[in-house]
Amino acid sequence: MAGNARRADAAATAALLLEAVPPLVRLLRAALREGAGPVTPTQARILARLEAGPRLVGELAATMEVRAPTASVAVDSLVRRGLAARLADEADRRVVRVTLTAHGRKVLEVARGRQLDALAELLGALGEDELQGLEQGLRGLARTRSAPERTGPRALAKAR
Secondary structure, three states: OHHHHHHHHHHHHHHHHHHHHHHHHHHHHHHHHOOOOOOOHHHHHHHHHHOOOOEOHHHHHHHHOOOHHHHHHHHHHHHHOOOEEEEEOOOOOOOEEEEEOHHHHHHHHHHHHHHHHHHHHHHOOOOHHHHHHHHHHHHHHHHHOOOOOOOOHHHHHHHO
């Protein structure tokens, strides 16, 4: 009986989350488009992954769960804008890795700052108890993730 009640509570919370996420995504996307150096959500995700070091386009596509041509088009745009660079592999010149440039790092920092500011403004409207409850819930949700690098819908389905 307790298991059914817990499942019902989880389902109700899931419904609230499904309702809350789309406006948050719109808010975060709008923050990326603002100011000098706007980036698309896909470009921001690529820049964030490049912070860890150079990657192959195929690796970027796999971790983002997009097709390689989608990642390649986004990388091309980042390279044209000087936010990323292509580097030939020392051991195998046929292998080309993508790396974050200093300018790309700065644009990523600014984009993240805009997103954090937008979220902080929104969260500032919550009461202290609501904010603490949200923080606790988000920490719990983060613990359930088995592969933090993978953030797409298929990763969520696998985490179930």
